[in-house]
Amino acid sequence: IKELGVLQPVLVRSTGSSEDEFELIAGERRWRAARRAGLQTIPVLVQTADDSNSLEQALVENLHRQDLGVLEEAAAFQQLIDEFGYTHEQVAARVGKSRVAVTNTLRLLQLPASVQRLLSEGQISAGHARALLGTPDRAFQEELARSIADEGLSVRTVEEMVRERSGGPPPRPIAVPEADHVGTSGAAGRGQRLPPAGILELEELLSDHLNTRVKVDMSAKRGRVVVEFASLEDLERIYKLMTGTPADR
Structure with missing residues (x-):
């Protein structure tokens, strides 16, 4: 940013209280980075938006962050569904992902809180978490999640343990x-x-x-x-x- 400036404009809307007062809708990280870099001005796009549209745009902008955790992403997907009536297909189209990716990410919210905590802390991966969803036994999910964190079990091993627990056939x-x-x-x-x-x-x-x-x-x-x-x-x-x-x- 010091060398090239802010290449992608931030999104703002007028507060209505004065002509030169605006509220930031999307691009907070770019704005903060520009301040740290000592920039006096940055490019902006002024958009007419009500509170609902502003929240929607802010959510979508946040979902394009590369450092967003998978559970943060799932929560944002769910918020788009709950507050704006999106279907999984509409969420996928809005954020540029496949419907399957959206659905699989949302399923992680079905895991017990203790398992979600291990996932958010990085002690288990999203692949481990999806494998745990193969069993409806929440107590077993929690027990196996702790084993993953303590013993470093692979995703493949977890899939086999879940399959054995559920009595399913071995993989072809x-x-x-x-x-x-x-x-x-x-x-x-x-x-x-x-x-x-x-x-x-x-x-x-x-x-x-x-x-x-x-x-x-x-x-x-x-x-x-x-x-x-x-x-x-x-x-x-x-x-x-x-x-x-x-x-x-």
């Missing part, structure tokens, strides 16, 4: 399409079925980091990573996460 091996293989001889050419050990956990880690669905396909000699995005804005968000580009650029 991943069938790799023949088209994904290099060459046509040997096991690779016959559509070898690979166990998902490590692959599902890697998908979870990538999905958590990029906050979207990620699919990893493996063959004998090569692999492919498919990253889903909901819009061009969502693609730009993913690009910035992958390259470390600042959110305001």
Whole structure:
């Protein structure tokens, strides 16, 4: 900001009390950073908005922060639903995420308070938390969450423990399409079925980091990573996460 200034205008509205008095709707971090950098002026967009619209815009702006915790994000999604009557699809379109990502994030609010606390403190990951949702037994969720924090259990291990508790079948091996293989001889050419050990956990880690669905396909000699995005804005968000580009650029 010292070198280039504020590139993205902040959003304000008139307070109505005087012509040169405005209320900040979105962009508080940019405004505070500009003050610390010693800037006297910054670009603004003046918008006509009532209290309801201002809150909605502030929520959406906040949701585009890269350092937003997953539970903070879930709470903001829920506020958009409760206060503005959004559906999951509308939330997804408004914030540039897939509907599945929005729904999965909202489900984290169903976890017991003690589990949510471990998640917010970083003692368990969002992948762990989603795996815990595979059982309706809240006492078991809390017990397993403590084990994750104490023993460093992997997401894959938690999924297996939840599956065993629920009496579900073991996961099926991943069938790799023949088209994904290099060459046509040997096991690779016959559509070898690979166990998902490590692959599902890697998908979870990538999905958590990029906050979207990620699919990893493996063959004998090569692999492919498919990253889903909901819009061009969502693609730009993913690009910035992958390259470390600042959110305001």
